[in-house]
Structures are given as C-alpha cells and as structure tokens.
Amino acid sequence: MALCETASVAVGIDIGGQSSKIGIVDREGHILGRSVLPADGDTNPDDFVAKLAEAVRALIASCAPDSPIAGVGVGAPNANFYTGCISHAPNLPWANGKTVPFAQMLSWKLDDVPVTITNDANAAAMGEMKYGVAKDLKHFIEITLGTGVGSGVVVDGKILYGSDGFAGELGHSCVEMDGRQCGCGNRGCLEAYASATGVARTAREWLDSSDEPSSLRQLTKITSKDVAEAAAVGDALALRVFDYTGTILGTKLADFVHFSAPQAIVLFGGLARAGELIYAPTIKAMNARLLPIWKDKVKLLFSSLPESDAAILGASALVWA
C-alpha cells in the first residue's frame, strides 16, 4: 500500500478596508494557520497584490510547506465571480473608481495557482454551506447584518450569480419608497434599517424625537451592541427598536422566500449576535407575510461559523466548490 499523499489545502483570503485576513484551510474546514495584512493605503493594485502574494507565500511556508495548494479563494467587496475583477470598491483605495482584474493578477504572482473571487456575502454563504449551519441545505439565503446588509442566495447548492455575477443585493431592496437615506444614494433600502448601523440609527432618532427615559441617553455614540445590552435588561425603547427592526427584516425576508423558495434563511454578522431579540420579531413578521404554502415552514437560523473565522472559511470554500 502506498503512503498517503499529503492532502492539498486551500488558501482563503478576506479582503477588507482595514486589513486582509489570510488562512490556510484543509478540506474539513480546519484553519491550519492565519495571518493578517494591514491595509497601508496602497492606491496601486500592483503594489497591493504583490504584498498580498508575499504574505500568502510566507503563511504557506510557515504552516503548510509540503501541502499542495488546491487554489486560492477570495472574498472581497464588489468582487465578481464571473470576471475575477474587483470594481469601484470605495473602501479599497487600490480599487476605488477603477476595475482591477484581481484574480488574474494574484494568480500570476502565485505561479498560476487558480484564484477564485466572489463578494464577501457570497463567500459567507459558501462557508455556511460547506462548514456551517447550512451544511445539509441546497436552497438557502445568507443575510449578513453588519455595517450594511449583504446577502448570498444559494439555489440548488450553488450561489445565484445572475447574468452578470452581481445577483443577491438584497440589502438594497425597498422597504419604504421615500424612507431613510441609504449609503447607495437611494432611500428606504433594507440596509438603512436592518443593519447594525440601522439599529443604532433608529435608537438615536427615537431618543432625539422624544423624552422617553432610556439608559441609552447617557451614551454619546450608540452602537447596535449598546441597544442590545439595554434591551437585554428591559430598556423599553431599546426593546422597541429590535421589534421595529425585526418587523422590517421579517417582512423583507418573506419577499425573498416568495422569490427563491429556500429551505432556510441564515442570519450572520453583528446584528445576529442580538439572538432572540432580533429573532423573535423577525420570524413573527416573516410568517405573517408568507403565503400559506410557506408559513411556519421556512427556517430562520443563525450562522454557526465562528465570526472571526467565517470570512476565511467562506473564501476557502470557493476552492472546493
């Protein structure tokens, strides 16, 4: 009997505005090593890609020197799976206002190892399907409730990319035609209400427009975590903020179910940490709006991936897809 060949591993990279996280991940989702490349304001994509490739090589050398590299998966804002490009990403100075053929560039710098990229929300959905709570699901929608609202739609075990690779921008669904200003330039998008930022904004607006007592009044800057902590100890205004947010979120989730008939919706990201506070009003509103064929049948789940690892795991899952 021949000796086992060294099992191949994947590189997962999560590119963000503050830093890029790199991980070496085996097929079972064990992270064999991690490193972080802080953003240092590069405006030239060549410079950034060269530093990233160097960091990848260093990490491989330190924790998986003998393992064949099956490929590199990258999750990044405005990354397009079809084209391999990152376009007009305002938080990445090297990709702001331009289109960067990122996958191709990184592949060249890494001796032509295959590089696959997708946007961060799709990467989260990939990770959930490969290693998380969606392991046994072929139809689900992952909703990332962070600074914004991202989404990855999975249909029949595959990310829905649509005609151009950009499908699944559910955070910009319309909640209210003349509603709150959203970062996208439009008004009334889901993201303006059901993100961590949206929760803080609702609390601030309500505090400013009333004299209702609330422990949140003593804070100069309010985060969604503050609102969750206040709600957890019974602050009435904070509790209503979650009720309001969940009602909006659940209503839109019902729309999404009507579109792609998933088995479950998976919540991920900062606001999901609020647990029951966001779950209860969301599932109630979702079921209230679902057509009878789906009422009480579509699960609302929380991601089971550790938040610090999810992005790396999700990116690495692209390699094994």
Added chain:
Amino acid sequence: MALCETASVAVGIDIGGQSSKIGIVDREGHILGRSVLPADGDTNPDDFVAKLAEAVRALIASCAPDSPIAGVGVGAPNANFYTGCISHAPNLPWANGKTVPFAQMLSWKLDDVPVTITNDANAAAMGEMKYGVAKDLKHFIEITLGTGVGSGVVVDGKILYGSDGFAGELGHSCVEMDGRQCGCGNRGCLEAYASATGVARTAREWLDSSDEPSSLRQLTKITSKDVAEAAAVGDALALRVFDYTGTILGTKLADFVHFSAPQAIVLFGGLARAGELIYAPTIKAMNARLLPIWKDKVKLLFSSLPESDAAILGASALVWA
C-alpha cells in the same frame, strides 16, 4: 436515402377556471391544431382528467394522427413541476382543497406519454424563452399582469423552482405593510396594485374619494382597459392611475433585479396591453431604484407572443426543455 421520419410534436395544455385550452405544437412553435374543453364543474379529478385525455386524443386524431407525441406540457394554477401535483387551486373545483397527482393521472390516461406540469406564470416564461422576446436570453423574469400578478424567474436558461417547486411568487411581494387587502389574505401585496384588477381598483378608489372630473365616472364597472382608453385620450385621473401603478411596479422590479440580476424583465398579460402608458412610469421607477451597476442596463420588454396562443405555446415548451 431513407425517407424523413415524421417529426414529433408536443401537446400544450393551459388549464383555467373557465376552460382548458389544448394545442398540438411542433418544435418551431407552430400550432397545428387547437381545441377548448369548457369547464363543467367536475369536482372529481378522475372525471376531469378522463375528459381532458379524451379531448387530447381527439385533437391528435384530427390534426396530427401520424406524428409521434414527444410529451404533454401543462400550465395550471398551483401546479408543481417537482411533484406533478395541482394543490388547493380554488378556481378548479376538482382541485379545490385537495392535492391531485395530475401529471401522473393524465399520463396514465394517455398510455404513459410523459406529462410535465408547471404553474401558468412559469409556462408563460418557458414559452417566451422558446418562442418569444426572450429567445436569446438566459436570465430574465416574466411578469404576468392579469387578474393577479404572476411571475416566472429564469436563471441560466432554467425556471427557478426553489426547494419545493413554488419559487417565483413575486405578486405577493410587499409594497406597503398595511396596504390594500390582497386575495391571498395579506395586505399590501404587489398584486393588489399592479394587476389589471389593481388598476381598476385604484381608479375606482380615486373617483370615490374626490370630485375630479373624469370620463370614467360614467361607467358603473371599470376595467383596466377602460382606464387605459381614458388615459389614451388624456383623462388626467386615468393618466395618474398609470403613473401610480407603474411607479409601484417599477420599484418592485428593481427589487427583483437586485435579487437575480436578469438581463431583462418581460411584461405579459392584460395590463401589458396598455403599452407606453405602463412602460414609461415603470422603467422610470425601476431605474430610479436600481443600484448603479444595473441602472439603464436591464431591459423592460413586452411579451411578443400572441396572447391567445401564449399559454399553449408555454405549456408545450415544457416538453422540449
């Protein structure tokens, strides 16, 4: 050289509350023969299926006696592609309040010829893709604006059926949380506004709540066609009804684009006949809400299938899919 074999044909059936339409269709979409089976109130599915099978046999005998039958495609309300069942269809007395294994039953009655069923809106999308304006498209959404609002979502050349076969119920997306009562039991669904019925309802509500002069006042029963005719000759209220309806429709279409990133949206059915009256406000509202990556890029088209043939063509297209 051998003689050409007779080309096979498909049977397309459109089942409705008033009647069922049957057509024999060749691969190129030519309808070789048609017949209509009026509904006669059957409450037993066996009775209905027996009559339908007999009508199919008679039509084949009269117009394609020597052609091999490649299969039967059926479009029907609440028909499920995965299970072959028609469930709880209120307008079909033989399928009201129960689940009928329709495809299997009809296949048995027709000597085991394969029978494929789907709901009527999906059938319309199939027909559009095979024979209509979506011939060259792999990603589009067909919206049927009739008594209700139906939809068929096409992703990568295939109908999106989701986990259970019921995906694509876009008519029940939420326009306004506490809005108009919808036939589904909920409030504020798109169907309550942007259907032919919705247009007539808007006109009636506006006439009842104001003294504004309008040629529609002389009518006791208003249809969407009446509103379109009044708008066409400059009736201000009727024109505003279309503006209002199109604004709502376009806003929701943008949501749908954000979901599946189609190349086009195709409008079909009664309200689509209003042409420019519905097109202008709809495309304006859609583009106003689309993220920059899609603004002015997603086409809004009208179905190119003759309305009387669309259902039969769509159903028959299931056979060649």
